[in-house]
Amino acid sequence: MRMSRSAPAGGKPTPPRAVTPQPTETMATKEETPHAAGHRDLLDLPEEEHRDLLRQMMLYRRFEEKTAESYQMGKIGGFCHLYIGQEAVAAGGIPQLEERDHIVSAYREHAHALARGMSPETVMAELYGRVDGCSKGKGGSMHLFDRERNFMGGHAIVGAHLPIAAGVGYRIRYREEDSVVLCLFGDSVMNIGSLNESWNMAAKWGLPVVYICENNSYGMGTEIDRVAAVDELVDRACGYDGMHATAVDGMDVMAMREATDEAVRIAREEKRPSFIEARCYRYMGHSMADPAHGTYRPKDEVDEERENDPILSYLERLDDAGIVSQDEYDEMDEEVIDEVEAAAEFADESPKPDPEAVYEDIYSDAFPHGIDRRDGFRDALE
Amino acid sequence: MPSITYREALNQAHVEEMERDDSVFLMGEEVGVYDGAYKVSKGLLDHFDDSQWRVRDTPIAEYGFSGIGVGAAMAGLRPIVEFMTWNFSFLAFDQVVNSAAKMYQMSGGQYNVPVVFRAPGGAALQLGSQHSQCPDPWYSNVPGLKVVAPATPRDAKGLLKSAVRDDDPVLVIEGELLYNTKGEVPDEDDLLVPIGEAEVKREGSDATVICHSKMVLQALEAAEGVLEEHGVDVEVVDLRTLRPLDVDTVIESVKKTNRAVVVEEGWPSAGIGAQVVDDIQREAFDWLDAPVARVSGLDVPMPYARNLEKLAFPSAPYIENAIEKVCYIEDR
Numbered sequence: 001m002r003m004s005r006s007a008p009a010g011g012k013p014t015p016p017r018a019v020t021p022q023p024t025e026t027m028a029t030k031e032e033t034p035h036a037a038g039h040r041d042l043l044d045l046p047e048e049e050h051r052d053l054l055r056q057m058m059l060y061r062r063f064e065e066k067t068a069e070s071y072q073m074g075k076i077g078g079f080c081h082l083y084i085g086q087e088a089v090a091a092g093g094i095p096q097l098e099e100r101d102h103i104v105s106a107y108r109e110h111a112h113a114l115a116r117g118m119s120p121e122t123v124m125a126e127l128y129g130r131v132d133g134c135s136k137g138k139g140g141s142m143h144l145f146d147r148e149r150n151f152m153g154g155h156a157i158v159g160a161h162l163p164i165a166a167g168v169g170y171r172i173r174y175r176e177e178d179s180v181v182l183c184l185f186g187d188s189v190m191n192i193g194s195l196n197e198s199w200n201m202a203a204k205w206g207l208p209v210v211y212i213c214e215n216n217s218y219g220m221g222t223e224i225d226r227v228a229a230v231d232e233l234v235d236r237a238c239g240y241d242g243m244h245a246t247a248v249d250g251m252d253v254m255a256m257r258e259a260t261d262e263a264v265r266i267a268r269e270e271k272r273p274s275f276i277e278a279r280c281y282r283y284m285g286h287s288m289a290d291p292a293h294g295t296y297r298p299k300d301e302v303d304e305e306r307e308n309d310p311i312l313s314y315l316e317r318l319d320d321a322g323i324v325s326q327d328e329y330d331e332m333d334e335e336v337i338d339e340v341e342a343a344a345e346f347a348d349e350s351p352k353p354d355p356e357a358v359y360e361d362i363y364s365d366a367f368p369h370g371i372d373r374r375d376g377f378r379d380a381l382e
Numbered sequence: 383m384p385s386i387t388y389r390e391a392l393n394q395a396h397v398e399e400m401e402r403d404d405s406v407f408l409m410g411e412e413v414g415v416y417d418g419a420y421k422v423s424k425g426l427l428d429h430f431d432d433s434q435w436r437v438r439d440t441p442i443a444e445y446g447f448s449g450i451g452v453g454a455a456m457a458g459l460r461p462i463v464e465f466m467t468w469n470f471s472f473l474a475f476d477q478v479v480n481s482a483a484k485m486y487q488m489s490g491g492q493y494n495v496p497v498v499f500r501a502p503g504g505a506a507l508q509l510g511s512q513h514s515q516c517p518d519p520w521y522s523n524v525p526g527l528k529v530v531a532p533a534t535p536r537d538a539k540g541l542l543k544s545a546v547r548d549d550d551p552v553l554v555i556e557g558e559l560l561y562n563t564k565g566e567v568p569d570e571d572d573l574l575v576p577i578g579e580a581e582v583k584r585e586g587s588d589a590t591v592i593c594h595s596k597m598v599l600q601a602l603e604a605a606e607g608v609l610e611e612h613g614v615d616v617e618v619v620d621l622r623t624l625r626p627l628d629v630d631t632v633i634e635s636v637k638k639t640n641r642a643v644v645v646e647e648g649w650p651s652a653g654i655g656a657q658v659v660d661d662i663q664r665e666a667f668d669w670l671d672a673p674v675a676r677v678s679g680l681d682v683p684m685p686y687a688r689n690l691e692k693l694a695f696p697s698a699p700y701i702e703n704a705i706e707k708v709c710y711i712e713d714r
Contacts, residue, residue: 013694062546135488135489135490138488147494153493160449163447164452166454169453170435171451171454194445194449197441204441320503361487361489361490364491368579376664
């Protein structure tokens with residue numbers, strides 16, 4: 001089954017919505033945020049780079065649409081969290097990292113993996129639970145890994161990967177290297193104890209970690225305002241001396257890119273952590289298990305947010321600037337759809353893991369006395 | 383052969399491994415300036431030229447620094463993470479069980495986690511319920527982890543050194559009451575005790591006592607007691623490693639003596655002993671001359687009052703009783 005070739009859902013792009021950053025005076029380092037409210041320029045990027053970025057975002061969108069379709073067909077199982085609506089964060093924050101840098105992410109990470117250069121084939125095959133998946137089909141949607149690209153997961157316990165990212169930063173300082181770590185997570189993490197412990201040590205020890213909160217306003221079905229005792233999440237960073245903090249319009253790929261570049265520079269050169277609150281929105285449910293709006297947010301709200309689609313608003317700017325026309329966009333869309341369809345076909349044809357694989361990859365060292373010694377009666381299924 | 387304390391043996395293991403491999407570092411609460419809550423890391427900070435990166439004092443934040451250990455290990459270092467006591471590790475249970483143990487498998491074999499988590503476990507003296515627990519079965523239940531629990535200074539040093547060199551997460555369960563015990567430790571740089579090998583600490587022919595950590599000392603005492611009183615010659619098998627458990631050595635001994643007593647300091651429900659009894663009945667049922675007996679801590683949170691604490695702790699007399707039972711010796 002092929003996906004429809006209609007434009008991504010959403011109407012005509014409109015000016016930025018009212019979640020523009022409002023840095024307060026209590027911010028950690030009280031640094032000026034260059035990307036102020038309504039920042040919608042195109043920076044000084046070469047035209048080719050704009051085309052690439054737009055195409056990247058289109059790929060994330062079409063990939064996730066295909067993922068939803070495959071999930072509904074029963075080809076993908078388990079928990080599956082789509083990225084649709086948040087494309088500007090991945091595109092603005094990840095592709096410009098150096099090869100030697102590291103990424104540690106959470107469970108809404110399909111697009112993060114694609115942005116890091118992992119192929120749609122290997123990611124889709126992982127979602128399908130096949131041997132050609134990036135984690136050999138052992139991880140699934142929430143556990144994407146690629147050691148070659150320093151893509152370090154894919155972690156499915158909220159908040160658990162914040163100290164892990166700090167640990168990678170510890171190694172960088174320990175070895176006196178100049179790489180950095182990018183750690184992405186959702187707004188629900190802002191209330192978990194792990195955040196305090198990680199940020200405290202990262203700030204105290206000068207660990208080069210860029211923490212990006214993708215604030216899509218909802219931790220599962222709980223609006224962040226209902227559970228966070230702080231108006232502006234970015235203010236949480238003010239408790240950590242030396243931590244650079246900024247809030248940015250996460251629906252604007254250029255704003256996202258500018259903010260990340262600055263945070264990465266600070267981590268690399270000044271050896272201190274940063275926090276970026278990327279204010280964005282997800283158009284789908286928390287996972288494939290729930291609808292786009294459900295009981296916790298009105299459908300009107302989702303429709304309204306779709307007016308601010310990060311892909312279409314970027315396209316409009318590129319069109320206005322004469323960089324990408326609507327026709328070129330349609331052409332790119334055809335290509336991206338073909339790419340995603342090919343990935344799904346690849347995944348479909350990739351073999352399922354051999355039964356013996358169930359005992360593989362548990363230990364990298366010897367495990368004497370037989371790892372299967374107590375597992376009786378499994379012959380029934382073999 | 384020099385006789386040193388269990389504490390000194392662990393200290394030597396740290397120094398030797400950190401000197402041998404510059405990717406090894408120690409982190410935890412009070413490990414540096416304070417010289418370690420139990421002085422296991424005494425002098426390390428000074429020895430490594432006051433390098434805060436090699437000997438890292440952390441805030442009281444078990445979840446955070448254990449996660450930092452996992453991340454650093456994924457990135458190629460070999461952290462030794464001290465929890466002060468295993469009771470505090472429960473704040474970091476998620477990092478040990480969900481991060482360290484799962485990483486290699488869920489990454490399809492791409493990221494191994496060569497981290498060591500170490501701390502004393504079990505009761506000491508009147509520390510109350512929250513400071514007197516045996517985490518042994520909880521962690522030994524988890525695929526992806528290795529768990530060792532040395533009873534002697536030699537095993538403490540050799541197992542910690544092996545743990546540091548292991549490419550997977552290894553938990554070292556020490557004993558606060560063992561730190562001052564002395565024993566002979568060969569004076570060699572590369573004293574390695576293999577992970578996954580039990581050791582017969584006392585040879586005997588009439589019954590096998592299977593135990594680990596502090597209970598080895600209690601079992602050896604009980605063995606002398608029943609020998610003197612009844613002429614019963616007990617074999618004591620020290621498991622040393624709880625995961626992977628050396629079932630072969632256990633079965634070999636039980637097939638020789640035909641009687642078994644399984645001892646642990648922790649609670650009886652779903653304990654280490656429950657697993658060992660299962661291994662015995664599966665693999666040596668036809669060799670048994672009596673039902674296997676279990677001795678464990680009483681099934682209660684550890685009370686503070688000294689007399690109650692003694693009652694709850696499985697000391698030698700309990701083990702002697704159990705040996706008498708499997709040998710069908712009437713009450714004394």
